[in-house]
Amino acid sequence: xxxxxxxxxxxxxxxxxxxxxxxxxxxxxxxxxxxxxxxxxxxxxxxxxxxxxxxxxxxxxxxxxxxxxxxxxxxxxxxxxxxxxxxxxxxxxxxxxxxxxxxxxxxxxxxxxxxxxxxxxxxxxxxxxxxxxxxxxxxxxxxxxxxxxxxxxxxxxxxxxxxxxxx
Numbered sequence: 001x002x003x004x005x006x007x008x009x010x011x012x013x014x015x016x017x018x019x020x021x022x023x024x025x026x027x028x029x030x031x032x033x034x035x036x037x038x039x040x041x042x043x044x045x046x047x048x049x050x051x052x053x054x055x056x057x058x059x060x061x062x063x064x065x066x067x068x069x070x071x072x073x074x075x076x077x078x079x080x081x082x083x084x085x086x087x088x089x090x091x092x093x094x095x096x097x098x099x100x101x102x103x104x105x106x107x108x109x110x111x112x113x114x115x116x117x118x119x120x121x122x123x124x125x126x127x128x129x130x131x132x133x134x135x136x137x138x139x140x141x142x143x144x145x146x147x148x149x150x151x152x153x154x155x156x157x158x159x160x161x162x163x164x165x166x167x
Contacts, residue, residue, distance in 0.1 A: 018069040020060040024160060027056035031153050034146045043138040044109055044117040050149035051075065051105035057156035058082055073107035086159045094155045097148040104145045114138060 017023075030053035037046035055075060062081035063069050079087055090098050103124060112120060118134055121127050126144075127137045 018059070018063055020064040023056045023060035023063070027053050027060070027153060027156070030056060031150060034149065038139075038142050038146055041139075043114060043142040044112045046142045047105060047117070047145040048107075048109035050146045051101065051107075051109070054101065054105075054149050054152050054156070057153065057160060060160070061086055061156070075102055075105065083159070083163070085162075086156065089155045089159055090152055094151045097151040101145065101148040101152060104141065104148070 030049050034046050034050040034053055037043075037049060051073075055073060055078060058075065058078035058081075059069065061083060062078055065081070065083065067081045079090060104126060109117070114134075118138060121137060121141050126141050130137050130140045
């Protein structure tokens with residue numbers, strides 16, 4: 001179920017999209033949307049949105065620390081601009097999920113058809129050990145990507161709340 005959220009008039013007009021609070025709120029919506037897209041069998045888009053759910057809080061942390069926003073879609077580059085505590089939490093407690101997400105996600109997922117996504121999955125050998133045909137491979141990989149994104153995203157949310165309670 002999608003829950004309507006109140007947004008400020010400034011955000012409704014399209015301003016402030018790089019504001020850390022807007023990015024943080026968007027990340028929560030994206031992680032939920034990724035799950036909905038999986039339920040609908042929209043594999044490529046669900047994987048893309050899962051990555052955005054991680055990219056958004058990383059951008060929020062970095063811009064809150066004064067880093068300029070840029071349009072590059074590299075999770076590693078954004079993480080490197082974040083506070084050390086977040087970097088340690090993600091590369092420590094969520095390191096497996098972070099690594100898997102980084103090998104599965106890229107900005108170009110949004111352009112791939114199911115056939116293109118399947119080819120990409122096979123090229124990167126993410127289909128190893130998955131039983132079944134095309135649909136099984138796509139479903140399992142989308143689920144893995146969303147699960148990895150959720151684990152990393154949760155680390156970001158915890159750090160966001162810790163940082164916010166100190167200010």
